[in-house]
Amino acid sequence: MLNEHMLFLGRNRSEIRELFEYGKTLTAQGKQVCDLTLGNPSTPTPNWVSQVLSSTLENPSVHAYTSAQGSLRARRVIAKQLNERGTTCFSPDGVVITCGAAAALCGVIKTLVSSENTEIIALSPYFPEYKVFTEGAGAKFITVGFCGENFTPDIIALKSAVTKNTHAVIINSPNNPSGKVFIAEEITAISQVLFAKEKEFGHPIYLISDEPYREILFSENKLPFIPDFYKNTIICYSYSKSLSLPGERIGYIAIPDQICAFNDLYAGFLGSLRSYGYVCAPSIFQFMIENFKEVYADFSVYESNKNLLANGLIQLGFTVNDPQGAFYLMVKAPDGDSKGMSEKAKELGLLIVPADTFGAKGYLRLATCVSHGVARDSLLLFEKLAKIYGLI
Amino acid sequence: MLNEHMLFLGRNRSEIRELFEYGKTLTAQGKQVCDLTLGNPSTPTPNWVSQVLSSTLENPSVHAYTSAQGSLRARRVIAKQLNERGTTCFSPDGVVITCGAAAALCGVIKTLVSSENTEIIALSPYFPEYKVFTEGAGAKFITVGFCGENFTPDIIALKSAVTKNTHAVIINSPNNPSGKVFIAEEITAISQVLFAKEKEFGHPIYLISDEPYREILFSENKLPFIPDFYKNTIICYSYSKSLSLPGERIGYIAIPDQICAFNDLYAGFLGSLRSYGYVCAPSIFQFMIENFKEVYADFSVYESNKNLLANGLIQLGFTVNDPQGAFYLMVKAPDGDSKGMSEKAKELGLLIVPADTFGAKGYLRLATCVSHGVARDSLLLFEKLAKIYGLI
Structure with missing residues (x-):
């Protein structure tokens, strides 16, 4: 039983x-x-995080419930940061602050699962919990292989993996486990497949960009901003790696203003997180985002x-x-x-x-x-x- | 879609x-x-919470991932506190630290849902999110009324509401929204119904005791310790109210050593929380539990x-x-x-x-x-x- x-x-x-x-x-x-x-x-x-935590000790209201989607001030900071990264527009109303990227991914995936036929694709290699989150939400987890030693995405395999039941593709760059950074040409190729399939099947196919490592880039590497290539991108982010606080569980979901079905998606994220018992993200770390300094670990x-x-x-x-x-x-x-x-x-x-x-x-x-x-x-x-x- | x-x-x-x-x-x-x-x-x-938070500023390892079930030290503190409340035995291996009582309830309910026929009963009046968590986990939410102005549980109605598909009954004392504290006689009556129904149907019927308000008692009122009345009790707790930090999301699930299907339940809690994206409870507040002082707001x-x-x-x-x-x-x-x-x-x-x-x-x-x-x-x-x- x-x-x-x-x-x-x-x-x-x-x-x-x-x-x-x-x-x-x-x-x-x-x-x-x-x-x-x-x-x-x-x-x-970083020191500034400790300083912000310290300043909360004099401000007990920091520990109160926030709105389910997160504090407006913190969402404003996040939208501003995203707007500085590319040409795509984000507003605070497209941001949900979450208990880390795992909660963000779960909220997004649950929203996108309309029946047991729903398929979510991950590009290999991928973080194995994607499978757990997808199957936990009642959908099918599909994987697409890679080419060669440097884990280049297999575009031909992606093309044949996308079906009318595909609601999303998960991309993770810089990648866990490979450390691969997807270059602009690769993101363009993926986008072209998805554009064509959206047209063929007559519904959006979302690209879930899981970005907890986005600040950790070696040498000259640059990170293309995926929403600039593909408007139906949903960003899932965590501060775990950039600020070295993985145990604290703080991150967010963000969707651009131009994404297809903006209002429905946002309602779905809130509903999914609510049904999973996420009342709000830890408020002390929302306060940290409100007071964000662009200094990483x-x-x-x-x-x-x-x-x-x-x-x-x-x-x-x-x-x-x-x-x-x-x-x-x-x-x-x-x-x-x-x-x-x-x-x-x-x-x-x-x-x-x-x-x-x-x-x-x-x-x-x-x-x-x-x-x-x-x-x-x-x-x-x-x-x-x-x-x-x-x-x- | x-x-x-x-x-x-x-x-x-x-x-x-x-x-x-x-x-x-x-x-x-x-x-x-x-x-x-x-x-x-x-x-x-309380001041001691601020002092503990302050002491973390010198200890960056506080922000690291913990085990999924929570830090062993914190679970030891919780088991010790529970063991002091009655005659029922709790061990750290029966405790899962969670992102508040909502996450605890979701982890428990998801574990208890084996099919769409599963029924979870709540005694009215009840916290409305119980319905959201139960239906979100794919089960049926059943309610049982009360008698009179003081919200006495309707034992006869409970008896007829329990079916072979009933996997759990949720009790919340002190109660939200009524502030009612269930007295020993009422808990005995509820237990007797469940004992008889367990025997009749040949499987355990768990009592989920949602206890975020347990320290907030007026005047002479005493709170009976439910596991002493009914061994198949699952405790869900939150520090939100007792320590005035509802936005921080810290609480736990605890099951007594003698509960039916101990190992399966515990595995189910971890699996459910994992599939919902709960990696661990906020680590800074686990550290707070490790350094717990019995001083409440x-x-x-x-x-x-x-x-x-x-x-x-x-x-x-x-x-x-x-x-x-x-x-x-x-x-x-x-x-x-x-x-x-x-x-x-x-x-x-x-x-x-x-x-x-x-x-x-x-x-x-x-x-x-x-x-x-x-x-x-x-x-x-x-x-x-x-x-x-x-x-x-």
Whole structure:
């Protein structure tokens, strides 16, 4: 008489969380472990955030309920920031402040599911919880593969995956797990497919842009602003990574003024979040957004860790990808068995996540948002692993 | 191609929220308004909470992801507190820390819904969002009436409402909207019905005890600890009211060690919250629980407001109930038309919520968690209302 689907999700944690919990147990036992599992930023939150939190102590009304969609002041700040990023117009009335990007994605997906036939497409590699959120909302989760080592989207596969039941495509750039940044040409190609399919089927196909890593870009990389390419874009954002506060759960949904069915979508987001029990986003962090300073956490360690690990792994004979942002690196299992490699690494005290459930079979994901020390120590363990695989 | 149910929920806000937003608009226009709609506590959060928040500023790791079920330290504190309340045993492994009681209720209800035939019963009067959470999870929402002016549960009606499809009954004491505290005899009577029905149908019928107001008790009133009466009790709690921080979204689910299907329930809670996008409860407030002091917000204003309003309204010729806790008072519409009375009050700048959707037809709910000044001013407006109704 219980919900078997929910029991399954509770019993079978994501592989990331499973390894993360294992690492915590080892650490609690005083054992040394190099944990490259979870995207838990190692860099502190910027000073201005602490100052804003401090100022709330004199202002008890900060802890009160806000409107369900979030404080108007905070939504004004967000709309202004989005308007500065491109030529597309956003207003505060198109913003819903949420308990992080996960809540934002859930609110959006639930809104877009009109029946059990609804299909939501994710471009591989993708964050595995997209599947959980989509199936939890009662829709079908469809994936589209990639081409080559650098995870270029497979446009031909996308074209044949979109059906009359496709209500949305999820894109995540910079990408978790690959660190790929989608370039303008790729976004144009995706948009052209969706424009044509919208015309063919006579209804909008939304592009859900999941953007928690958008500020974390390496070197010269630029991030194209997706709504400027495709007006039916729904942005889901989180401050978890940009401000190093993933546990606090603060983010937003934003839709441009010109999006198809603006009012219905916005009502749907509020209804979906309401039915999921999201009364409002944590008010102290809404106050933080009201007082936003354009100063992010110091991301430099992510790039130097990425370089250290990528170069080190290549020298050891492993194959790695070339991330342009975010804080993950992909390594190929030499024998194609990513779960086996994760197990072998675990025995050495090195925790790395098989990326098969991310739609990248044979790869493993390394979170590089650790301290320099952990990155260095893990290279020593990778050396042992290279010997096991006969690479050196 | 959108989800019509979610659009409906988004377009038709709860009457509480609708009036609250209206009041905010008036206030923004500089107009005077006596807003008795929302349970937004007027008393500040206790000093120790501010001190704990302050101490996090030196500890950036506070903002990291926690385990999905919440920090072990915080769960230990919660289990210890529950164990001190009665003879029933709770362990940290039976606690899930959530984004407030709404998330807790959603996680519990979703777990208990095995098919569209599942029925969840609420004892009237009840918090209207129970219906939203239950129907959102795909089950049927059934209500059971009350007897008399003091909202005594109708045990005979409960007995006939429980069917083989009933998976849970929701009880809320001290009650929103009535302020009723269920006495031991009433809980015993409810338990006896459920024991008999469990035996008859051969499966557990859970009692969901929604307890956000449990610390707010007037005078000599005592709160029976429900799990001591009925082992298949699931506690849903929020710190919103006890610590005056409703916007921050922190609470928990707790199940006793002896509950039927302990492991399945716990897995279901985690799975349900995961599928709804709850990654973890806000970590800074989990840290607050870890450092919990048994000092609550100062509730004295709620009782004095209740007395002021109840006495004043009786003198004006209105009929009110006798709340034993929480921070609401019920007033009867003299002509039985609560919506009409809410409209008439609104024209005077007095915002009070019709309680028909709370299962209390003909009543209105007054939130007494306002300042003394607002309570006094609203009595002046009630005087005008009494004249309109020809009571004075």
